[in-house]
Amino acid sequence: MTGTHAEQPALDGLAPRRRRKRAPAEKTPADHDPIARVIIDVQATHLGRTFDYLVDDKQDQDARPGVRVRVRFGHKLLDGFIWERASSSDTPTASLRFLERVVSPRVVLSTQMRQDITRVADAFGGTRANIIRVAVPPRSAKVDREWSPGDKAVASRGIELEALLAEPVFKGLSRIESTYSSARALTQALDSHSYAQVVWDNLPGPRLWAKDLAWAVAHTLMHGRSAVVVLPDMRHVADLARCLASYGLRPYAPSSSGNGIWSGDVATLGASMAPELRYRSYMAVATGAVRCVIGVRAAMYAPVEGNALFAIVDDAAYQNADGLMPYANARDVLRLRAQAHGGTFLVTGHARSPQSQWDVDHDSRVVEVTANRAAAKDLTPWTRWLNREELMRLAEPALGARVPHVAVSVINRALKKGGPVLLSVPHRGAGTVLACSRCRRQARCRRCSGPLRGMPGAAPQCLWCGAAAVDWTCRECGGERLYGVRVDAEGTMQELQGLFRGVPVMISTPNQPRGIIEDVAYKPQIVIATPGAEPRVVPIRGMASETNGYQAVAILDAWTSLYAPGIDARVDALTAWMRAAALCVPRTLGGQVMLIGESDPALAQSLVVWDSRILATREVAERTETVLPPSVTAAVVWGDRAAVMTLLDRIGALSGDFSVIGVPSAGGGTGDDTGSENAVDAADVEEWPAVLGPVEIPVEPGLNRQLDGVTDRVRALIRVPRGRGGELAERLRVATAKHVASRAPGELRFRINPKDVL
Known part of the structure; x- marks a missing residue:
């Protein structure tokens, strides 16, 4: 009893007992490498x-x-x-x-992965911890508990997989050889045991790009190698997964028997995946259980081993740029890894980027895969550029209309053939134009015939020359009143209601409640979609598989491509247009594509003849002349003005060896400093300032200008020869580290090889 009563106060919390601290367990360093x-x-x-x-x-x-x-x-x-x-x-x-x-x-990180992470961090001026944060998914204890150290991970299905792929890969090769040039060089690059680079321009056709890429992946897996493919979004991932399944490659998933065992041939990696699923897929690749990885940007760090295939689709897409320090770009990461692994770097897509064109022009070892002339003629739809000059030649009665009569006639004929029609429109906010309220024709500038836009509290202004349209009157009917035409999916739908009565019209855009429509049936209907949201056409049961595309495609408001900001504006526009046009059936089935509106001639011509090299070559020439990437390596620095100026001084960009950059004079060669035959003599080089800026970063509307760090923010561009990119990244990293370590006030950031330099 006495002992019981003595413990009661402690149980009531009146007199808590003090627990004795345990002495820390003694630890002994390991005998070997402690x-x-x-x-x-x-x-x-x-x-x-x-x-x-x-x-x-x-x-x-x-x-x-x-x-x-x-x-x-x-x-x-x-x-x-x-x-x-x-x-x-x-x-x-x-x-x-x-x-x-x-x-x-x-x-989790093999020896080769640790080496890759170090290379990427050095190339972009970051730290290994920066790369690990985005490369390695968070751990899942459940997944680790399912694994035992005695397990032996082997390549997925091994010899069985190679035998499974042999026949379909051989059949696919026959199609590739009959469609594309340099098919033999392509297979040699895929089979190479040393670094090789391929630039592949795809032909139009619904999911044809995915069929071509699936063949390259299957060919690689058949030879016992691994493959990594980075795609711009999950819709492209789904398209490629479907084509890989046609080769018998199964997605990495739980067994249908319900025993909890995961198996498969193709793993998907993406930052938006559930943590457990992403970690499971990552470890399946790391252990060698899966040799094929597809996904969005996060897949660029897939832990594959050996001389693998590193492929990217639409390498100029904005989705390829990481939003976290050190802002690595998927194209550069995959190329670095392919070089380190002795693998193959494959760039594919409809529109060729200036970076790929530069590689083709300056490296004879790059394999360039383009369409055969006969195949291009049969597979491409009939494409026309309906600009003002062409419409005048055709005696268009509604010359200023957003959808001219010529386009209306083509759409009506396509609907009568029983197929759907796609109208591709810019994203919301791309522009709002004005039209005559009486005849509904688009309002045009008297000086240059450019479209007008409304200015709050002021006269309408021309989008081309900037002239104010004072006392405007319609050239067609003499009307004096204007109304705004919204350049988006909803505004287009309202405009078409009076043109195509009784025809179903649907909208596919992320901005509407229904969101993106994945598939539509092959029947008479009009689909209005923004770039990247175009539905795929599903053939009706019993119909030929060729009817898996649109009967006609109309790309509206081409003039918006003239005013989009960013150095890659024209490349991005061509990519969006070619993606939409690729969903059309070929001309042999009556397929037609119409580009409506004014645009850059090189941009429009690339679409009409389906040859993106026209624009890519023009881009490279102009960027070389203006000393912009890819002719040089560049970095953008932004933040507090004082911090930016201090950094520029520390890296030698104000008065040191990075303050000027050599530019080849007219006829003085290519300016490539990589030791090629076209290297420029010192006498043929002009010196230009290497730094552009700094320029003020405008404060976002509604943001309090008195907030710390936003009152004087600037941006500057630093340019160095291509051979000194690594040195620039290291200097920027060291200078930024000094800024942070000294606890100097103000924001300071930088990005190597940015997509937008302005």
């Missing part, structure tokens, strides 16, 4: 190095390079990865801490 050099999950630039920790004797077997660990850093417990084991450290042993624990004995 030092673990760890990359810690700290994103600060000045802490971008390894930190040494002691490995306990009990952790020796599990603490291998590439495993995930927990360590003490200051007063915090943080995640990290063992980068390597060492026998000694520059830090005195008495000052070293032990690893807190090995989170999992699974090797």
